[in-house]
Amino acid sequence: MSQQTTLAVVLPKFAQFVQQLPTVDDLANCDEETLHRLWAGLGYYARARNLKKGAEFIVNRLNGRFPQSYREWLQIPGCGDYTAAAIASICLNEKVPCIDGNVIRVVSRLLALQDVWNTAGRSRIQDYLTQVIPSDRPGDFNQAMMELGATICRKTKPRCDICPLQMQCLAYANNCIEICPPKKPRRVLVDTELFVLIFWHRQTDTLAIGERTDGFLAKTIGFPLTIAHQLSKLDRWQPLQLPGKFTHAIAHHRITGRICVIQLNSNDIDISMRQHLALSKTLHWMNRLDLSAKLLTALDRKAFQLFQNYTYSDSICEQLALNL
Ligand code: SF4
CATH class of the missing domain: 1.10.1670.10 (Helix-hairpin-Helix base-excision DNA repair enzymes (C-terminal))
Structure with missing residues (x-):
């Protein structure tokens, strides 16, 4: 947890984490949502996923037995040199x-x-x-x-x-x-324009989120994302780009985020659109209040904030209505 994150942020999160997932079995068997909730605020979600993958490996492949050396720790998915050396030297007294x-x-x-x-x-x-x-x-x-x-x-x-x-x-x-x-x-930063797609069922005022299976923030739950040159493939669903943008950083990408709203008359999202967006089958439709508690990545929260600002403005509502 404390790689890339300060101890002041880590300590209360760590206490909560080990209280809710006290054993390697608990971590291996916890659902994605719990993991994301416990990790929220620490950033770099890949670390949480790797931690879970490591726990699954220990439980399923090693029958719950922890590795007993630096070399063995290196076999654990997501466990690199530094972590293996720290565990081996501090917990196992190995000279590494x-x-x-x-x-x-x-x-x-x-x-x-x-x-x-x-x-x-x-x-x-x-x-x-x-x-x-x-x-x-x-x-x-x-x-x-x-x-x-x-x-x-x-x-x-x-x-x-x-x-x-x-x-x-x-x-x-x-x-x-x-x-x-x-x-x-310095690592060279790559400027990337990313579009956050907000599926909006206006009659019920519900929005869809789902697990992103590929691309940026893969394996996290949130709004579908797409890059600029793929946006035209969504033309037949008439996405409406909202004014405004936000900035965000993911690894070496300096992201400019924009919002596109796609209005739907039902809660079904076309299979071809789902495939195009690398979205899992399960989508969750939620009202705004429930949704704000479910958004775990900073990018989704920034996008949602921007959407909130604009949909509460009358002129945008009219434009969205015309788009139907
Ligand atoms: S290791 Fe050398 S440079 Fe670092 S604090 Fe000690 S004396 Fe100074």
Whole structure:
């Protein structure tokens, strides 16, 4: 949970999560909606899905037995190097280094290494830590390194005056802390225009949401999404694009979101439209009040807010009515 999310946000969510899903069986068997509700606000839903996939693997493939080594943990779906190393060293006392951004910074400074953001640099750090990690308390060592990076060997204004590693630190000795490590190359952001489709049954004032089976936010429940050049395929349903837009970020996509309303006279959504939009069979039609509690992703909430603003304005209602 605390990857990419601050501890202040994580702690109450974690307490709630383990209270409602206290065992690996509970997590493996919980429904998507519960999982999303418990994860709401933490972002990066793929992590929640991976957590559940991992629990399913342990329950169904390993008969509920937890892996007993770093290598075994790596077999668990969604469990990468960092998580496997953290569990293996802290819970299983295995001598395997745990490398996060803080640890990379500390080692970069200790060895006055600048070349740390590529595979060779990463291997150098891994080799160094493998040599120095102690056999008796590898978990404590890993936590100490991470903590040192977070609190003393900070990105800016490191506290070298109280650092226990000052005597060994080459960057300190050579006065090159500022460039160790150099700034991480920025990921190039891709600008993407995304259309949020709101199916609106005007007579009952209900809206449809369903599980998105593909594309952006796949496997989450919300409004169907489509990209600009596929929008024309929906022409025969006369989508009405509302004015206004919102911005959002998903992974390396910088998204501009727009709303298209499609009015329907029944709760049936054409099978071809459903296929085109990669929507699951089950759609939930809800009134606005119920819906606002069901929208779990920030993107859906922003889209819904925009829809609310416009459908409460008379002129848009008239336009939508003409569209029928
Ligand atoms: S001496 Fe300074 S730069 Fe070196 S490890 Fe300690 S805090 Fe980091």
